[in-house]
Amino acid sequence: MSDNNILEVKDLQVHFPVTEGLLKRRVGSIAAVNGVSFHIKRGETFSLVGESGCGKSTTALSVLKMQSVTGGQIIFDGKDITQHSPGQMRRIRQKMQMVYQDPFGSLNPRMKIGSIIGEPLRIHGLAGDKEQYHARIASLMKTVGLLKDMAERYPHEFSGGQRQRICIARALALDPKLIICDEPVSALDVSIQAQVVNLLMDLQERLGLTYLFIAHDLSVVRHISNRVAVMYLGKIVEEADRDTLFRTPKHPYTKALLAAVPEADPELEAQRAEQLIIGEIPSLRSPPSGCTFHTRCSQALPTCKQYEPSPRTDGSSTIACHLYT
Amino acid sequence: MSPLLAISDLSVTFVTERGQVQALDGVSLSLNAGETLAVVGESGSGKSVTALSILGLLGDSGSVSNGSIEFDGEDLTKVSVQRLREIRGNQIAFIFQEPMSSLNPVLTIGTQVAEPIWLHHKKSWSEAFEQAGELLQRVAIPDAVKRLEDYPHQFSGGMRQRVMIAMALACQPKLIIADEPTTALDVTVQAQILSLLKNLTKEANSSLILITHDLGVVARYADKVAVMYGGRVVETAYATELYKNPQHPYTEGLMASIPKLDGDPGSTLYTIEGQPPDLSNLPSGCSFNPRCPHAQDKCTMTKPTLAEVAPNHKRACFGYER
Numbered sequence: 001m002s003d004n005n006i007l008e009v010k011d012l013q014v015h016f017p018v019t020e021g022l023l024k025r026r027v028g029s030i031a032a033v034n035g036v037s038f039h040i041k042r043g044e045t046f047s048l049v050g051e052s053g054c055g056k057s058t059t060a061l062s063v064l065k066m067q068s069v070t071g072g073q074i075i076f077d078g079k080d081i082t083q084h085s086p087g088q089m090r091r092i093r094q095k096m097q098m099v100y101q102d103p104f105g106s107l108n109p110r111m112k113i114g115s116i117i118g119e120p121l122r123i124h125g126l127a128g129d130k131e132q133y134h135a136r137i138a139s140l141m142k143t144v145g146l147l148k149d150m151a152e153r154y155p156h157e158f159s160g161g162q163r164q165r166i167c168i169a170r171a172l173a174l175d176p177k178l179i180i181c182d183e184p185v186s187a188l189d190v191s192i193q194a195q196v197v198n199l200l201m202d203l204q205e206r207l208g209l210t211y212l213f214i215a216h217d218l219s220v221v222r223h224i225s226n227r228v229a230v231m232y233l234g235k236i237v238e239e240a241d242r243d244t245l246f247r248t249p250k251h252p253y254t255k256a257l258l259a260a261v262p263e264a265d266p267e268l269e270a271q272r273a274e275q276l277i278i279g280e281i282p283s284l285r286s287p288p289s290g291c292t293f294h295t296r297c298s299q300a301l302p303t304c305k306q307y308e309p310s311p312r313t314d315g316s317s318t319i320a321c322h323l324y325t
Numbered sequence: 326m327s328p329l330l331a332i333s334d335l336s337v338t339f340v341t342e343r344g345q346v347q348a349l350d351g352v353s354l355s356l357n358a359g360e361t362l363a364v365v366g367e368s369g370s371g372k373s374v375t376a377l378s379i380l381g382l383l384g385d386s387g388s389v390s391n392g393s394i395e396f397d398g399e400d401l402t403k404v405s406v407q408r409l410r411e412i413r414g415n416q417i418a419f420i421f422q423e424p425m426s427s428l429n430p431v432l433t434i435g436t437q438v439a440e441p442i443w444l445h446h447k448k449s450w451s452e453a454f455e456q457a458g459e460l461l462q463r464v465a466i467p468d469a470v471k472r473l474e475d476y477p478h479q480f481s482g483g484m485r486q487r488v489m490i491a492m493a494l495a496c497q498p499k500l501i502i503a504d505e506p507t508t509a510l511d512v513t514v515q516a517q518i519l520s521l522l523k524n525l526t527k528e529a530n531s532s533l534i535l536i537t538h539d540l541g542v543v544a545r546y547a548d549k550v551a552v553m554y555g556g557r558v559v560e561t562a563y564a565t566e567l568y569k570n571p572q573h574p575y576t577e578g579l580m581a582s583i584p585k586l587d588g589d590p591g592s593t594l595y596t597i598e599g600q601p602p603d604l605s606n607l608p609s610g611c612s613f614n615p616r617c618p619h620a621q622d623k624c625t626m627t628k629p630t631l632a633e634v635a636p637n638h639k640r641a642c643f644g645y646e647r
Contacts, residue, residue, distance in 0.1 A: 051511040159600045189367035189601055190538055194582035194594040201591070216512060219541075223584035223591070242590060260516040262541030264583055266564045269545045277513045280483050 006077055006178055006210050007063065008039040013071035014058050018285065030284040032058045034234035035072075040178070045204065045211040047221045049257070050231035051281050056214045059231070060180045063212065064096060065089045077177065094124055097171035101183035103163030107155040113166055114151030117141065120173040140169040143206075144199060161192035168199065172207070180212045185220060197224060218261050222246050230254045233284060233292040240317030250314075251321050252297045253277075291322065299323060328355040328395075329499060329532050330379070335392035335402075337371075337378050346605045348374045348387070350556045353631060356549070358499070361523065361533040363547035363564070365540065365579075367601045370553040372536045376502045378402075379534075380419060381409045397499060415445040418493035420522075422505040424485035428477040434461070434488055435473030441495045460491040464521060483514035490522055497529055504536045519546055540583060544568060552576050555602045555612030558631060562638040572640040574617050611642070 014033035017026050033055040040046040048056040061067035063074055065084060074082050081092055097120075100106040107116055118127065118137045127133040138148045144165040155163060164184060171179055181200065185193040197220060203209055215221050221228060222242060229239040230253065238251040249255045256277035263269055279296045282288055288295045294304040304322050311320040337349040349371045356362045366372040377383055379394055379401060394401040397416065401409065413419075421427040429437060438457035442448055448456070454473065461469035464487040477485060486506060493501050503522065507515035523546050526533045535547060543550055544564060551561040552573065560573040571577045581595035599616040602608060608615050614624040623643055631641045 051513060161600060190540070190579055191367060191582055191597040191601065194584075194596045197584070198594050198596060201593070218512075219584045219586050219588075222586060223588070223594070225590075246586065256513060258586075260512040261586065262516070262539070262545040263586055264540040264544050264568065264580065265585075266544040266547075266568050277516075280481055280514055281511070 003078070004041050005039045005075075006042045007212070008073075008075040009059070009063065010037050010073040010075070011071065012036040012059065012062060012069065012074065014055070014062055014067060015070040028285075031234050031287075032284060033062065036231070036234070036236055037072075038229055038236065038239060040210055040212060041226075042177075042210055043204070043208055044226040045213050045224050047213040047215060047225040047228045048231055049215060049218060049221055049228060051216070051257075053233075053281050053284065054231040055234040056231050057182055060098075060182055060212060060214055064093065064098060064180065090124075094120075094174040095176050096178040096180065097174065097176040098180045098182065099164070099167050099171050099184045102187050103160055103167055104155075104187075106167055107163055109155050111154075112151065113141075113146075113153055113155065113158075116155070116166060117151075117169045117173060120170060124174060126174065136173070140172055143172060143203070144169045159192075160188050161195055164188060164196050165199065168196075168203070172203070175207075176209070178210045178212065180214070182214045183216070184213075186215065186217060193220070200224065218246075218258060230257065233281065233287055235292065235320065236311070236318075237293065237321065238317065238319045240319075244316050250317060250319050250324060251293075252299050252323070253293050256296075256298075291320075329358045329397060330354070330356040330534075331393075331395040332375070332379070333393055333395070335375070335378065335394060336390045337374055337383060337387055338390045339383075339387045341386065341605070343605055347390075347607075348556055348604055349378070350628075351392070351630075352553075352556070352558050353392075354551055354558065354561070356500075356532050356534065358532055359527070359530045360548045361526070361535060361546060362549045362551065363535045363537060363543040364551050364553060365537060365543055366553035367538060369555075369601055369604055371556040371604075372553050373504055374556075375553070376419070376504050376534065376536055379502065380413055380417060381406075411445070414441045414498075415496045416498050417500045417502065418496070418498040420486075420489045420493050420501065420503040420506045422508050424482060424489050424509070425477075427489060428485060430477055433474055433476055434480070438473075438488065438492050438495060441492060445496045457491070457495070460495055461488070463494070463525065464488070464491045466491075482510055483518060486510065486514075486518050487521070490518070490525065494525055494529065498531055500532045500534065501526055502534045502536070505538070506535075507542070508537075508539075515542075540579065552579075555607055556604060557612065557628075557641060559613065559642070560638075560640040561631070562635075566635070566638055570635075570638075572634050572638065573613075573642050574619050575613050576640075578616075578618075 012033050015029040015031050018028045020027045036059055050056050062069050114137050117140055121127040146165055185196050225242050227241050228245045229236045232253050238254045249258055277296055290306045291304040291309050294300040301322055309320045309322045311318050332354045335349055335352045339346045339348055352375055364372045389402045435454055435457050438460055439453040442456050443450055443453040458470040458473055466487055507518050547564045550564050550567045551558050554575050560576045571580055578597040597616050602612050610625040610627055611629050614620040629641045629643050631639045633639050
């Protein structure tokens with residue numbers, strides 16, 4: 001792999017067992033992530049988008065090894081971490097941190113803000129002496145736009161946007177190289193979302209961070225990403241740089257997803273032909289044969305039912321669809 | 326033509342442990358038959374409380390302290406509890422955000438859809454049940470009649486919301502109130518549900534109040550928009566007019582802060598500084614003044630009232646030079 005990449009994921013498989021009955025007899029498995037490959041370059045923002053159940057969050061958790069992996073390879077910063085033990089992962093996780101969706105559920109209500117932000121330093125034995133520790137917390141708080149004297153307060157005293165800043169400060173404590181952001185703005189009020197998006201972009205520029213960004217809000221994704229991969233039922237169906245994907249989406253699912261996003265402009269909306277994607281995401285327990293999207297695809301061919309399309313790279317985009325083979 | 330619903334100067338207070346909280350402060354809205362009104366605002370803006378007060382669902386701690394809600398010639402703040410029960414589910418139907426928790430898990434879907442028809446239209450149970458099957462067909466649930474016997478947990482989120490719509494439509498209400506009906510759903514399903522809702526209300530010539538925080542949803546589905554902030558309506562206009570020509574600094578800020586699909590990616594987004602206000606501790610004067618880039622001295626002292634700036638376009642702002 002090239003040194004340019006901070007993360008490379010090859011043919012990732014995550015299967016969950018399906019059990020039945022009192023004795024939890026294993027009767028099968030579902031492939032939540034089924035052969036996902038991508039790489040993230042240093043300093044860029046790579047987004048995974050898709051509907052709920054498409055496997056985007058499972059993919060992210062696997063990268064952190066917070067989810068056990070069934071198959072494939074995860075290479076982080078030049079090291080294959082797929083078989084790393086929990087102890088080895090602990091050290092690796094200094095370099096990759098996570099920001100969660102719900103800033104209400106991800107902060108311990110009994111801990112003061114300063115202690116929350118400093119916890120990663122204490123866990124990894126990097127706290128130093130008291131003075132260094134407090135100085136580090138103060139500087140982290142300043143970085144994310146919180147006031148120093150807020151360190152003595154508890155999470156319930158903060159609004160959603162400020163809590164998300166606290167989560168970001170905590171994620172930054174260990175100077176990570178990669179931050180995984182799982183729907184970091186979707187739980188926030190509209191007027192606060194822009195503040196957090198701006199903060200994430202500003203931090204990336206100042207600290208040279210790399211983001212793996214998971215979201216379903218495509219306008220936010222377009223705003224923040226360099227490259228985007230669209231997932232459907234555990235697979236990446238299209239991956240391209242931002243402009244290519246948003247200007248000339250190729251996969252019928254990507255097109256449908258983009259068409260479903262309402263734009264904040266009534267006149268534009270009136271002109272847009274409403275093209276609805278039919279049905280809902282099928283169950284992973286019995287995924288459709290061939291291309292898993294064929295049951296909802298308006299352009300499905302007879303072959304789509306029988307054969308799974310293999311991904312094909314065409315210029316700057318990679319796409320798995322029979323229409324493009 | 327007199328409007329179907331006219332809320333005037335409505336104030337609602339809640340008694341909490343920390344004292345009285347004024348959730349609504351002089352809210353006025355009106356809606357004609359067949360129109361879709363979107364009520365937009367952030368958490369704590371009062372958009373859900375407005376909806377709940379129409380139905381008299383404020384609970385024990387909340388009460389209407391001032392104003393009136395005229396619906397089809399009746400003031401809903403004055404009618405008896407008995408009368409409200411006749412109106413709820415019959416003339417005014419409600420669709421909640423969480424289709425999971427608003428359906429009874431131990432009753433079949435058929436029973437729940439048939440119930441309002443049986444209750445309000447005094448049909449026999451078998452007739453009501455048959456009609457429930459037709460309703461499920463109208464909301465495009467596959468195998469509708471078979472699925473009447475199923476329970477809510479056998480339905481996906483999108484399908485449950487279709488069931489909620491079927492229940493709402495059951496008695497051909499004049500007004501449907503949908504409180505964030507698609508926030509819990511994926512965008513593709515959201516688009517399906519909202520167009521279904523819009524088409525069915527149009528067919529029945531019902532009015533729709535759509536409560537949402539999503540300005541994209543508003544642009545696609547609403548005729549009229551009311552923007553709420555800190556328990557007050559700060560701007561109201563027809564959707565096309567509002568998006569083209571926002572007049573309140575809060576509306577303007579909101580519009581500018583969302584990234585657009587044709588915008589300039591990577592640029593710094595416009596932000597409204599600060600946080601949405603705490604209703605138990607509202608700033609004096611205009612409650613937006615601490616976050617407003619155009620605030621003047623006057624704004625911190627007096628509350629601006631909703632006044633017309635153009636035909637059918639009102640805002641509550643002392644105005645500023647653009």
